[in-house]
Amino acid sequence: MTESVRFEDVSLLYPGGTVPAVSHLNLTIEKGEFLVLVGPSGCGKSTSLRMVAGLEPISDGKIFIGDRDVTNVAAKDRDIAMVFQNYALYPHMSVGENMAFALKIQKVPKEEIARRVQEAAKLLDLTEYVDRKPKALSGGQRQRVAMGRAIVREPHVFLMDEPLSNLDAKLRVQTRTQIAALQKRLGTTTIYVTHDQVEAMTMGDRVAVLKDGILQQVDTPRKLYDEPANAFVATFIGSPSMNIIHAKVVDGGAEFGGTVLPIEREVLAKADSDHVLVGVRPEDLNLAESGPEMKVTLVEELGADTFVYGTTPDGVNELVARSRGFTSPRVGDTVHVDPQRTYVFTATGTQARIK
């Protein structure tokens, strides 16, 4: 039966280290939920996942699976299944044996093993490959075997450590939706680690953003996008990432590049210095007849969209704007941009959002 997972103030400081790999992590993953851990490399997302698996020690705090405290339980007794980045298939076993291995160790009756393996193979479109060795499979097929190995276990929790990063771009998109659909169908609690924010946004029920071992925000993809907790989350989620403009606090707004952007007085009162960070998503920064000026340095035509890269006249801030027009500006032109929707963050500390 599937179970919830709970981190209670979990920290990990490697012996001899000074900076914790994971610091005071508090997080609950509900029964049947698909939670994505996302962040730049070295942020502690894989480490957190491996802590649930029991492959990584915990210096402080507790981890629960369901109501059971598994902090000091051996990996093999936690009843979790993991999909590794490079799949970690047993090269000396056939696809079927790979999937059956855990069940054999658990001494599940033979007929039951055969039934479950067959079911998983069918589900993953692997029926004709059951007798092949992993070496004779393509990358995508190996990935599915790794998934199958997890599915047949019918574990409390699935853990997935960047399972798509070894696939080519097209297959990745395809497999992404398959995994999400499969998870919905099986209803097994899943923790999924990725560095790819698109994967995080498209797959997760909720997404937890980590940076330097500290949980920044955990929310639904929509909320992460609309209401980022701080400047890091704001820039990490969304592509191209949000423009962050260093602006000076002046009476009635924030000033950059000779333009004053009006901001409510209450918001400015929360600023912790004489500067604030103004955030505008490229999709909210349109080319316009008037407004702040931008000198174009690069134009990216993506078909549906055109992104215009440039700098403010003072050269301090770099901006990306989306052009909806049929004619796009050229490199070297000076254009006006019109910020539709802005965020304001404090300029120091955690760079928390104040608007």
Added chain:
Amino acid sequence: MDELLDGLPKLGSAAAAIALFFAALLVLFLIGGRVRGKFQGPVALAVFLGPAVILVTMGLIVPAGRTIYGSFLDANQEEFIGFSNYSWIFETQWGTLTNTILWIVITPIASTGLGLTLALLLDRMKRESVAKSLIFMPMAISFVGASIIWGLMYEYRPPTSEQVGLLSQIVMWFGVEEPPNWILWQPFNNYLLMIIMIWIQVGFAMVVLSAAIKNISSDVVEAAELDGAVGWKLFSRVTIPMIRATLIVVLTTIMIAVLKIFDIVRTMTNGNFGTQVVANEMYAQSFVQFNQGHGNALAVVLFIGVIPLIIYNIIQLRKERAIR
């Protein structure tokens, strides 16, 4: 000093021979390089392949053929006597043959088993390399040297006098009042000789197997752990199958070395007291008894014994390459 000067002419002639060899090669390569047209290919082939083919023919193929032919001749290599030499082996040399078979079976399995155990125990230990170097060290000692060392370990002295042999002293500590003269104690002495070989080969087995174990990706081990396979189950179902090819190579390599075992037996007992093996008997027949026919036949028996092992080894290596 005088001796050194006496040696000089020898050195000079050696240098001259080497210089001549290189000069000859140079001429050969020059000619080979000048040839153009339709002879270019065949000449290049001959220049590059020729020396090796000639040397292999002179050093391996001709002697092998002569040995096989000679095994059908009598003691003085004069008269053809058919399979008499072989019937002599299989009628009178059973002791030698069984000893050799015991060596082939016990020594490789014991060395590999011990080597594997050590590789597992030392894996990720602190100062692993120091321990490994110490265990590998006997590999660097010649078989004769090792035999002399172990000869001292097995040394027999009457129980009343002070003991030199470590083995005697140890069993006396355990309360045995009259330790046997180990080397004369049949058939136990065979195993004492095998221990020397095992001592030498364990380091080799350990180093090669340790490398194979380290080659197993840590992800696979972790996956097995999550699948519930730890300890013995992990070892027997994941580790062993994944280093199977290396295990076989180590086993057969030691087997081939053991099949030719000569030095240890010759140094320790010279084949007496029921410890004779094929290689030492071959030497004794050829160069002590001067029965060339017997010697040749024994050489052929050894040769035939090695062939299947080598073929198996090559097949295994090919298979492994196919997997990679």
